[in-house]
Amino acid sequence: MTLRDVARASGCSVATVSRVLAGTRPVGADTARRVRAAAEKLGYRPNHAARALRGRATGTVGLVLPQITNPFYPALVRELTHALHAEGRAVLLADCDDDPVAEAEYIDDLLARRVDALLVIPADERRSRDAVAAAAAQVPLVLMDRDCGPGVADSVAVDNSAGMALVLGHLAATGRRRVWFVGADGTASTAAERRAAYAAGAAALDEGAAGRIALGDFSVAWGRAAVDLVWEARPDALVCANDLIAVGALQRLRELGADVPGDVAVTGFDDIPMAALAAPGITTVRQPVPELAAEATRLLNHRLAGDDGPQRAVRLAPDLVVRESSAPRSTARGDGQHARAASGRATEVPVPRQVP
Amino acid sequence: MTLRDVARASGCSVATVSRVLAGTRPVGADTARRVRAAAEKLGYRPNHAARALRGRATGTVGLVLPQITNPFYPALVRELTHALHAEGRAVLLADCDDDPVAEAEYIDDLLARRVDALLVIPADERRSRDAVAAAAAQVPLVLMDRDCGPGVADSVAVDNSAGMALVLGHLAATGRRRVWFVGADGTASTAAERRAAYAAGAAALDEGAAGRIALGDFSVAWGRAAVDLVWEARPDALVCANDLIAVGALQRLRELGADVPGDVAVTGFDDIPMAALAAPGITTVRQPVPELAAEATRLLNHRLAGDDGPQRAVRLAPDLVVRESSAPRSTARGDGQHARAASGRATEVPVPRQVP
DNA sequence: ATGCCCGTTGATAACGTTTGCCGAAATGCA
DNA sequence: TGCATTTCGGCAAACGTTATCAACGGGCAT
Incomplete structure (x- = not known):
């Protein structure tokens, strides 16, 4: 089953x-x-x-995730693996369990295994930086979903500001004013970007809205806790920084006997499967997952083909998915209407990019 | 950065x-x-x-999944990758999108990449068989979660019969009699096993219960549809073959104005994250995921160490997680009480094993 | 003192590919 | 026909490891 055998059988040389x-x-x-x-x-x-040894290319890409159990990632993993397999590449998976130290080890191991390139969703904006930067110096590397400080590597993510703007626009149009933001103060860049976008856009809703911010982490438990913190202020809308928070908030609001969306609207971010299945369905910002994956592999292929131009930061426009949790009145069940927002169209910004 | 360099620097030979x-x-x-x-x-x-070329071992294991977006798998993938990484192995991931043809291609590709072993969750009990058997002839291979016909390879899975027995016992103890099974007629072995276990155990509840079976697939949509099919029969419990079905059933029951668990109890299987987060929380059978992963890697290691003993089929005992969806009365919120059922203790049966 | 054994080291041959280089044959052109 | 040019195929050298074999030297027994 080697070249020699084929050579012998066909009467020519290897x-x-x-x-x-x-x-x-x-x-x-x-x-x-x-x-x-x-x-x-x-x-x-x-x-x-043998081919890898001789030709110094393994046909393998490393995919480093913070937490495969985060319900947003499976869909992304799916699209990425399909796209890469279609090009004949295999995917080495590493789940670092939200630990930057483990992440650095995994990256090291993948480099030792001579992956041709790396796709990394960094666990921590600050503490992942060194390992990612070191890796990016060795192989083409594309950051996804979260960022990792300016100038570290190419990156592909959703436009968090645009997403938050869609949410705020929708709430404004449906008459919500006493809006609160339930976000995360973690070190994932998405947390900061969404929070900043809220602060920037909320002022248009109501004078005090930009200041009504509660910060915890990206979890269901925090969503529940946040409701207890802000409930006495009688908000008419909770803008959650991701869907898990929204799910928790919804749970707690139900327990308190609040009417959603009658008393208070709840919105999320990401559009994980649970958002459609919750009761009521959660209005959220849908990340264009297939496009994110396609864009990331496209970038990777350019780099693998030798493009050593300036670093790129691709931001894709998200969709707003309106479901019952933010309806003005009771609405028929369904997957919601999607606000057409030029979904998936790419915006490319030079690095370092300015967050307006 | 090769052995030669180290040799030169230390003044000795490679x-x-x-x-x-x-x-x-x-x-x-x-x-x-x-x-x-x-x-x-x-x-x-x-x-x-170079090491792989010389020593014919790549330190790599292939993991073939039917659908990473199935919410039961991320936790399993997590445990498997951690266990394998801890042994210095890397994981090549392949998601075959429930397509046995794609699955066969991925398996082929992984073999061509000289994985040391394969972990496979077969997409289809029948149509995955040939590819899996062929692969098992080349490298150690452990089937997980689903089976693939008798005698194909080692396998590790939850004891579906025991799990279903836990559910039926719980329903019996809480006075449910007009029980329906909402299952799947797909070609995944888990569908058949759970259905058979229900049929075997339901007779103890009520004369007709063993015959009250509605079959669709493992999806939320089917759970919703099934409620419309069986609702006029006024069941007092719906035993769903997995949690997704249960989520769908719960949604539809709410829309119909049914009181869960007052009018009807709903149970699931797998204990995916959504089961705990649904309202009401879904009583379900928790698969011992970490133990499944540990058992699979243990088996793999034995085979890699040269054990060529008879094939093994390990079945792990699950837990029952009782939540609000099956409570006799309204219960305090929480993660439920776990019926201690010797969780994770392994039962090993010779192949072909007899389904009692 | 001679021979032997053991502990340590080095030289070298693989593993299966790809590729630069060269020779041979075939073709084009004058 | 003779020479330049192209086309095609083979030889052999890498790529970085590991395993086999032999060599070397010192200690020990005879």
């Missing part, structure tokens, strides 16, 4: 067989036919290890 | 360096120290490709 199979150089038509027939008959499969 | 670093043969104490120092200083990392 070099010729290699050329036929790789198509690197023109080869006589009948020779090529004989070789292909022999390879087929013997069921020859090239040895990736 | 052979010696290799021996020091691999620890395959005793080496003089001071030589070893010099070598280690040099390796450290130069930041030497062994080249996995």
Whole structure:
């Protein structure tokens, strides 16, 4: 099952067989036919290890995640693996369990395994920086979803500001004024970006809205706790920084006997599967997951093809998915109406990009 | 950054360096120290490709999934990758999108990449069989979660019969009699096992219960549809074959104005995150995910160590997690009480195993 | 003192590919 | 026909490891 065997069976040299199979150089038509027939008959499969050793490319991409159990990531992993497999690449998966130290080890291991490139969703904006920067110096690396400080590597993510603007616009249009933001103060860049976008846009709703911010983490438990903190202020809308928070808020509001959306609207971010399945369905910002994956692999391929132009930060426009949790009145069930917002259209900003 | 460099820097031969670093043969104490120092200083990392080529082991395991977006799998993937990484192995991930043809291709690709072993959750009990059997002939292979016909490979899964028995026992104890099973007729082995276990155990509840079976697929949509099918029969409990079905059923029941658990109890299977977060929380059978992963890697390691004993089918005992959806009366919120059911204790049955 | 053994080390041959280089044959052109 | 040029195929050298084999030297027994 090696080139030698195919060479013997087809009566020519290993070099010729290699050329036929790789198509690197023109080869006589009948020779090529004989070789292909022999390879087929013997069921020859090239040895990736040998190829990697000789050619210094493994056909492998490392995918480093903070938490595969975060319900937003499975869909992203799915799209990424499909896109990469379609190009003949395999995906080495590493779940670092939200620990930047483990993350650094995994990145190191993947580099030692000679991945051709890395896709990284950094666990921590600050503490992931060094490991990511070091890795980016060795192989093409694209950051996804979260950022990692300016100038570290190419990155692809949703436009968090645009998403938050969609939410605030929707709430304004449906007459909500006493709005609170339930966010996260963690070190993931998404937390800061969404919070900043809220603060920037909320002033248009109500004088005090920009200041009505409660910060915890991206969890259901925090969503529940946040309701207890802000409930006595009688908000008419809770803008949650992601869907998990929204799910928790919804739970707690139900327990308190609040009417959603009658008394208070609740919105999320990401559009994880649970957002559609909660009762009431959660109005949220849908990340264009397939486009994110496509954009990331496109960027990776450019780099692998030798493009060493300036770093890029691609931001994709999200959709607003309106469901019952923010309806003005009771609405028929369904997957909601999507605010057409040029979904998935890419905006590319130079690095360092200015957050307006 | 190769052995040659380390050899030069430490003033000895590549052979010696290799021996020091691999620890395959005793080496003089001071030589070893010099070598280690040099390796450290130069930041030497062994080249996995070369090692794989020479030693015919890549330190890599392939993980083939039917659907990473199925909410039960992320937790399993997490545990598996952690366990394997802890042993110094890397994980090649393949998501075949529930398509046995794609699955066969992925398996083929992983074999061509010379994975040391495979972990497979087969997409289809029948149509995955050939590809899995062929792969199992080449490398150690452990089936997980779902089976693939008798005698194909080692397998690790939850004891579906025991889980269903826990559910039925709980419903019996809380006085439910007009029970319906909402299951799946798909080709995943779990569908058949759970259905058979229900049919076997339901007779103890009520004369007709064993026959009250509605079959669709493992989806939220089917759960909703099933309620419309069985609702006029006024069931007092719906035993759903997995949590997604239960979520759908719960949604539809709420829309119909039914009181859960007052009018009707609903139970699920798997204990996906959504089960705890639904309102009311869903009583379900918790799969011992960490134990499943540990058992699978243990089996794999045995095979990799050369054990060629008879095939094994490990079945782990699940827990019952009682939540509000099956409470006799209204209950305080919480994560439910767990019926202690010797969770995770392994039962090993010879293959082919008899389903009683 | 000679021979032997053991502990340590080095040289070297693989592993399966790709590729630069060269020779041979075939073709084009004069 | 002779020479230049192209086309095609083979040889052999890498890529970085590990394993085999032999060599070398010192200690020990005879």
